[in-house]
Amino acid sequence: MTLCSSEESAIGVVTEGQRWRRASVARRPLASSCGGLYPILMPRPAKHDESQILGAAASLVAARGPRAATITAIGTAIGAPNGSIYHRFRSRDELLGRLWLTKAEIFQNRWAQALQERNPRRAGLEAALSLPRTVRNDLEGARILLLHRREDFLSEGWSQEMQKEAERLGKQVNDALVDITRRLFGRNTASARHVATFAVLDLPFSAVRRFVAAGQEPPPLVDDLVASAYAAVIDAGTS
Numbered sequence: 001m002t003l004c005s006s007e008e009s010a011i012g013v014v015t016e017g018q019r020w021r022r023a024s025v026a027r028r029p030l031a032s033s034c035g036g037l038y039p040i041l042m043p044r045p046a047k048h049d050e051s052q053i054l055g056a057a058a059s060l061v062a063a064r065g066p067r068a069a070t071i072t073a074i075g076t077a078i079g080a081p082n083g084s085i086y087h088r089f090r091s092r093d094e095l096l097g098r099l100w101l102t103k104a105e106i107f108q109n110r111w112a113q114a115l116q117e118r119n120p121r122r123a124g125l126e127a128a129l130s131l132p133r134t135v136r137n138d139l140e141g142a143r144i145l146l147l148h149r150r151e152d153f154l155s156e157g158w159s160q161e162m163q164k165e166a167e168r169l170g171k172q173v174n175d176a177l178v179d180i181t182r183r184l185f186g187r188n189t190a191s192a193r194h195v196a197t198f199a200v201l202d203l204p205f206s207a208v209r210r211f212v213a214a215g216q217e218p219p220p221l222v223d224d225l226v227a228s229a230y231a232a233v234i235d236a237g238t239s
Contacts, residue, residue, distance in 0.1 A: 048080040050088050057099050062140035066096060066152045094162070100153035101165050103141040108169055110134050112176050115200075120183035121234060124200045127180070128230050131204035132218045135211075142212045146205065177201075185237060195237035199230050 056077040060069040071082050071092055089095040114130045117123035135142040158166070181196040182188050207226050211218040 048078055048084045048088075052078050053080070053085055053088055053095065054099050054102060057095060058103070058140045058144060061096075061099065061148070062143040066148060069096060069099075071095075094158065096153045097158050097162055100144065100150065101162060101169070103138070103144050104169055105165075106138065106141060107131070107134050107145060108172060111200075112172055115176050115180055120180065124180055124184060124196070124234065125227060125230050127200045128204045128226050129223055132208050132222050132226065135208050136217045139212070139215070139217060142208070143215070146209050146212050184234060192237065195233060199233040199237075203229055203233065 053074060056074045057069045060073055060077065069092075071085050074080075074095075075082050075085055085095070089098065110130045110133075111127050114126035115123045117126050154166075177193060177197055177200075178188055180200060181193045184196055185192040204226050207222050207229075208218045211222070
């Protein structure tokens, strides 16, 4: 004996109501149980995921600044109701914070990865050149990071996870600068760190900022100029 019951009579007669119910689920996925069929209720796929929302926010911030990235403007850009956005992010502050962290991580990870080159002088050069290269890959991200203050995206309402991520990014830069300074100059004095920081960070930032502000990718000539200037700075630091 089972807990299932059959809609069909003992002689196999199917009523009109039974035919209607079967037709109504004919296009749904079916599974069998107790010798019968029943529709599987599939979860509705997310129409507006986190990456789409952050992408729309990035375009608005890059074009008109952080104030332009309102929840309504973001929703309009992707055709999503405000509720869909708040389902992914608890607040606008959290959304903008996540945007800044995401872009900062992309640029910074490529910079830090370049510093893993075994030869220290080459490592510093590759780190300096990573900035114009990454700008070409993500001009919107470059405009977010280079044209606006970090404080425009920070909030005391950040989650603990986001606060820890911001701290990790800050520590990553500091540790990398200390390491490349020692590798380049054999010491970690304040003056040596100034030289290293100028060569691998300040110099390439200055080289690309004018182009980023104009909404343009830096031309290949910028890489050559950064390389020449980097060499001069390192030579001055080692003399």
